[in-house]
Amino acid sequence: MINGIMNIYKEAGFTSHDVVAKLRGIVKQRKIGHTGTLDPDAVGVLPVCFGSATKLCDMMTDKSKEYEACMRLGIMTDTQDMSGKVLFQKDVTVDEATVTSAIMSFVGGYEQTPPMYSALKVNGKKLYELARQGKEIARQPRHVEIPQIWILEVSIPCVRFVVECSKGTYIRTLCADIGEQLGCGAAMESLKRTRVGNFKIEDAITLSQVEQLMESGDCEKYVIAPDSIFMDYEGAVVKPEAESALLNGNKLYFGQLDLEHKKLFNDKDMLRVYNGKREFKAIYTFVKKENGFKPYKMFL
Numbered sequence: 001m002i003n004g005i006m007n008i009y010k011e012a013g014f015t016s017h018d019v020v021a022k023l024r025g026i027v028k029q030r031k032i033g034h035t036g037t038l039d040p041d042a043v044g045v046l047p048v049c050f051g052s053a054t055k056l057c058d059m060m061t062d063k064s065k066e067y068e069a070c071m072r073l074g075i076m077t078d079t080q081d082m083s084g085k086v087l088f089q090k091d092v093t094v095d096e097a098t099v100t101s102a103i104m105s106f107v108g109g110y111e112q113t114p115p116m117y118s119a120l121k122v123n124g125k126k127l128y129e130l131a132r133q134g135k136e137i138a139r140q141p142r143h144v145e146i147p148q149i150w151i152l153e154v155s156i157p158c159v160r161f162v163v164e165c166s167k168g169t170y171i172r173t174l175c176a177d178i179g180e181q182l183g184c185g186a187a188m189e190s191l192k193r194t195r196v197g198n199f200k201i202e203d204a205i206t207l208s209q210v211e212q213l214m215e216s217g218d219c220e221k222y223v224i225a226p227d228s229i230f231m232d233y234e235g236a237v238v239k240p241e242a243e244s245a246l247l248n249g250n251k252l253y254f255g256q257l258d259l260e261h262k263k264l265f266n267d268k269d270m271l272r273v274y275n276g277k278r279e280f281k282a283i284y285t286f287v288k289k290e291n292g293f294k295p296y297k298m299f300l
Contacts, residue, residue, distance in 0.1 A: 001029060003051035004223035005060075009204035010038050010046040010193075019046060019207065026211050027219070035060035036167075036196065037119055041083060044193030045201050052299045053226040059297065060229070063197030064147075066164045069188055071175040073099070073157040076185035078131070079117040080172035084187070092184050096154045102181045103161060106174065107149050111141035115173050144169040158189065197229060226299055227272055227280035235260040235272040246273060246281055247300065253292040270296065 010019055016034045023032050033054040035047045044067075049056050074092040077084030094102075114120050116131040116139075130137060145166035152160040163171065172188045179186025194201045205213075205222055213219040238246045242256035252273065265271075267288035275281050281300060284293035 001031075001051050002027060002219070002223055004049075004053050004225055005056065005199075005229070006048050006050065006210070006222055007199045007204045007224070008046045008048045008210070009201070009206045010043055011206060012041055012043050015040050016046060020048065022207050023048060023210065026207065026214055033057040035063075036065075038193060039081070039172075039191065041081070042191040042193065044191075045196050045199050045204050046193070047196055047199045049226075050223070055297055055299060056226055056229070060197065062167050063229075064164060064166060064195075065169070065193060065197075066162060066195035067171050068152070068160070068162045068192045068194055069171050069175065070190040071159045071161070071178065071186050072189045073159065073179060073182065073186045074184050075157075075187050076176065076179065077187045080115050080170075080176040081188040081191075084117070088185065090184050092157045094156070094182050094184060096156065099154055099156065099159060099182065100151055102178055103149055103151060103159070105181070106146055106178065108147075109143060109145040109166070110177075112144045112170065112173055112177070113141045114139050114168075115170055115176075117172075118170065142168055146174075162194070225280065227274075230270065230272050230283060233270040233272050233283070234263050234265075235274065237274045237276065237278060240276055243276060246275060249282075249295045249298050249300075251287075251290070251292050251294050252284060257293075 008019060016037045020032050020034050024030060029050060031051050031054055033049050035049060035057050038046055047060055072082065075089050076087045078087060116136055117128045120127050122137060146163060148164045150162040152162060171191055175186045175188040213222060236257040236259045239256055239258060242252060245252060245256065265286040267286060269286045271284045271286065271293055272280065273282045273284050282295055283297045285296040287294055
């Protein structure tokens, strides 16, 4: 059984759920989960968790992401990308400098209203299900962080750029919002996710490659250990007398741990915890008022 993360290159035409379903067939394992939905037409990095690492799925969605997008000016669709119904088209009269200025004004972040064609749930129903019924409901804007945007090419009406963003950012909506600011409308023409946390597109492998690796017995070489995404946290090995406390998910205290760097902890700081064999077992969080650690996520 595989326990770890694989950096999968999601190809166009597959949903993220399709990728998981196909991987279950390829590796003959049920316990698999993806770490963040990509639209069917989008391609790129999709970290997939196997076995005990599926407990990481919700934590991985918090990681920063990077996308390369192509935006088409002068058009607006109901889905905010080129797959949707065209709502209006307009001649683009803005120049390159104006386009560049509008795009860069979104650096730092803004209040973004999620699109109707999204998997967000309202009263138990996904927004895209309501949108397909011709319904539109009010959505609350959410703050999204956009640390950086790099403009790769401006060839009006098309613009290619790379954006680094926080979780919950819709690049389709960013394109539409840029178009609205310019007064000509815009829709996303293509999208490639180039990074999720430390998972980069140059290291991603396709489903067909996974199939070949399974046949050759080399698949494990591409499985990333769960603790690899937590290396910015302090690490600790439990002392022999605390092994049972760890295995039972009990609280741990300084006297029960051999810390890597003997650092000072602030409230809610995270800690990687290993057993005596140096096998990764858990993420603990520091509780200042108790001067100890409580389990946050177990990988037993």
